[in-house]
Amino acid sequence: MHGTSKRPRRAPTPEERKQCPERSRRLLLEAAMDEFSEKGFAGARVQDIADRAGLNKQLITYYFGGKQGLYRELGREWLRREATFNDPAVPFEELVVRYLREAFDDPRGIRLAIWQALTGEVGDEPREDLSDMRRRQAAGELADDLDPAAVLLMCYAMVSAPATMPHAVRQIFGIEPDSPEFRERWEEQLRRVIRHLAA
Amino acid sequence: MHGTSKRPRRAPTPEERKQCPERSRRLLLEAAMDEFSEKGFAGARVQDIADRAGLNKQLITYYFGGKQGLYRELGREWLRREATFNDPAVPFEELVVRYLREAFDDPRGIRLAIWQALTGEVGDEPREDLSDMRRRQAAGELADDLDPAAVLLMCYAMVSAPATMPHAVRQIFGIEPDSPEFRERWEEQLRRVIRHLAA
DNA sequence: GAAGTTGTCAAACAGTTAGATGAGAGCATG
DNA sequence: CATGCTCTCATCTAACTGTTTGACAACTTC
16 A cells, blocks of 8 residues: 555665765655645654655654654744745735745645644744735735735635635536646636736 | 533433433534534544533444544535525625624634545535626626636635634734634725725 | 333443664774 | 664554443333
8 A cells, every 4th residue: 555565675775875864854754744734643644654755663753753743843844945935026916826836836835734723733933024015015016905914814815725625626616626727727817816906 | 621520420301301312412513513623533532522512422433323424424514504505685795704704603614624625535515506606797796807716716715714824814913813803804804805806 | 010222321342553662784983 | 893873673562542342221112
């Protein structure tokens, strides 16, 4: 059932051996991302994560201090990554679409975030900075009667919608949420809605 | 920690005794709704559900054939309830707000739905009927360049946003997602956005 | 009132899970 | 070559979880 049916315990591969620790860490994090984003914390099994990484599950304790530690590390990592995203130079519409594509290409981050939200885990993310949104509103990128905060949250919601409600996509559109047809259609509609919010 | 710390096994209460089976069933369903919507299927414990209901956990097997059966029954019930909602007579804006208030008053249904979506459970919900949305569009309730399906999904996303991303609400607005302040602010903004989508 | 059914419970059971233990291989340093 | 350190693994274990079992009381039917 699981990836590698048999691990022939191949010779530790001489020069590969040296960077093994960092490599193992990375493999586990990657496998954990798959597993946790797919089944959530409670549903994920450390055995499955280890299998996916092709490593012994004890290494999870060794490197991260257990299942919980691995999960936390994953959250921290994604936070670091997401922080490097906003770019004031690019138009709002383009910015949102950029997020959207990211979400389509790899929904794991969003799924993880939703799971954390649902289980009520409190990350220590700082207060979101709205000055950029206000600037955009002043520049005419956003209608005056709208609350920048609300628009921001709506964009979050629309970007993550395909990941959080795939069933609704199938129900309403009758196509798969990860099909190219839906991707294009949704992106185009997202653009139009944002334009409507500017007028 | 849990509700009833001690069950004094009070006398079965003569005339109450008669409708006990139906009452127990209801109590379990109610408790299960709390528990599942809070922690999801994998995270919920039958013991906790039983404790919440003030009943023996064996009754879950007795009435529903186990944890899974109880969970399924819950899904079916919510589906039945949700089906009685749409009303073609009422304006679109009002309809969405009605959903929103429902979601605020009792977020358990939405949380449950999101959990089901995340765990990839396939309910047998029928294909959504879009003719009503098309009619509204023809009647001028919706701009012509927008896809009715997309607008519908966006509304779903916005209605459930407070439940699916409470952390984002705190981050962006700096207030609690279930506070009256946020409720009013979000409802008002939702109305305005929908009006923007009509023009 | 005897027999059977129904609703309820406590205790036992079997399966699973995360983590602990201890051992061993590779490699560097002396 | 001996010693110690880092990384890895297989096995064991203690705890927990959902379900089964067996018992029992209330009520119904005969």
